[in-house]
Amino acid sequence: MTEPSRTRLVKSGDCIIEYDKILAVVIDRSADQTLSPDLTQAFTGLHDPVNWFDPLCPALHAQEVLIGGRAAAWFIRLGEQAGVLRHYRRGGLISRLIKDRYFWLGASRSRAFSEFSIMQSLWLNNLPVPQPLAAAIWRHGLTYRAALITARIEGAKPLAYTTDAGVWAEAGRVIARSHQANTWHADLNVFNLLVDQQSRVWVIDFDRARTGHLSPLQRSDNLSRLLRSVRKVAPDLEQEFWPVLTQAYAVEEQELLRIT
Numbered sequence: 001m002t003e004p005s006r007t008r009l010v011k012s013g014d015c016i017i018e019y020d021k022i023l024a025v026v027i028d029r030s031a032d033q034t035l036s037p038d039l040t041q042a043f044t045g046l047h048d049p050v051n052w053f054d055p056l057c058p059a060l061h062a063q064e065v066l067i068g069g070r071a072a073a074w075f076i077r078l079g080e081q082a083g084v085l086r087h088y089r090r091g092g093l094i095s096r097l098i099k100d101r102y103f104w105l106g107a108s109r110s111r112a113f114s115e116f117s118i119m120q121s122l123w124l125n126n127l128p129v130p131q132p133l134a135a136a137i138w139r140h141g142l143t144y145r146a147a148l149i150t151a152r153i154e155g156a157k158p159l160a161y162t163t164d165a166g167v168w169a170e171a172g173r174v175i176a177r178s179h180q181a182n183t184w185h186a187d188l189n190v191f192n193l194l195v196d197q198q199s200r201v202w203v204i205d206f207d208r209a210r211t212g213h214l215s216p217l218q219r220s221d222n223l224s225r226l227l228r229s230v231r232k233v234a235p236d237l238e239q240e241f242w243p244v245l246t247q248a249y250a251v252e253e254q255e256l257l258r259i260t
Contacts, residue, residue, distance in 0.1 A: 172248030
């Protein structure tokens with residue numbers, strides 16, 4: 001295969017690599033020192049970038065994510081770096097007709113590159129999101145497919161399985177901080193809030209997320225969506241833990257407004 005050519009810089013530390021004008025990859029090199037030392041070597045060792053996003057590639061040691069992911073997410077290994085590979089899949093009724101294609105509106109507006117950019121901004125500003133590692137798009141005429149690799153939060157479990165009031169309070173504070181960072185999460189639910197082994201709360205899955213000023217209504221709608229998720233998945237937890245989350249959210253929101 002022809003060696004890749006770096007076509008243009010996206011932003012400081014990132015690059016787009018194109019293969020035959022079909023595959024484009026963004027690799028986060030903005031903070032390599034925080035990654036395992038051989039991460040870059042691991043990427044480089046998989047000479048064909050297609051392999052980075054192929055769960056059948058033996059070097060990735062891929063294991064399917066059984067909770068969420070629409071049967072299109074895998075835990076992978078990149079050398080010593082644990083990651084999560086996700087192929088974008090449509091949901092709802094349209095998925096019966098179109099499984100994984102999206103209309104092409106340009107690389108910067110693709111699902112993968114947009115999510116990568118939002119997550120990178122949050123991660124570099126010390127918000128608790130997994131570090132984005134790489135994203136890819138495969139263009140096919142007027143449509144494209146996409147994939148994303150992020151760092152794995154080892155030993156994490158969904159908020160839905162947590163009965164620790166302190167963790168629910170931390171979830172409220174984390175959501176308030178993400179709102180203060182002007183990030184609207186398109187699918188805030190109890191499976192997109194992960195709790196690690198140190199009881200820290202992480203926000204995942206920023207597909208279709210948006211950035212910009214958030215109105216009080218948008219913030220409230222985000223929390224309402226999360227509450228619907230609680231009622232659907234873990235209704236027994238609502239009475240005890242939902243007030244804990246919302247009170248912590250309100251206190252953190254006021255504190256953030258005070259210091260800004």
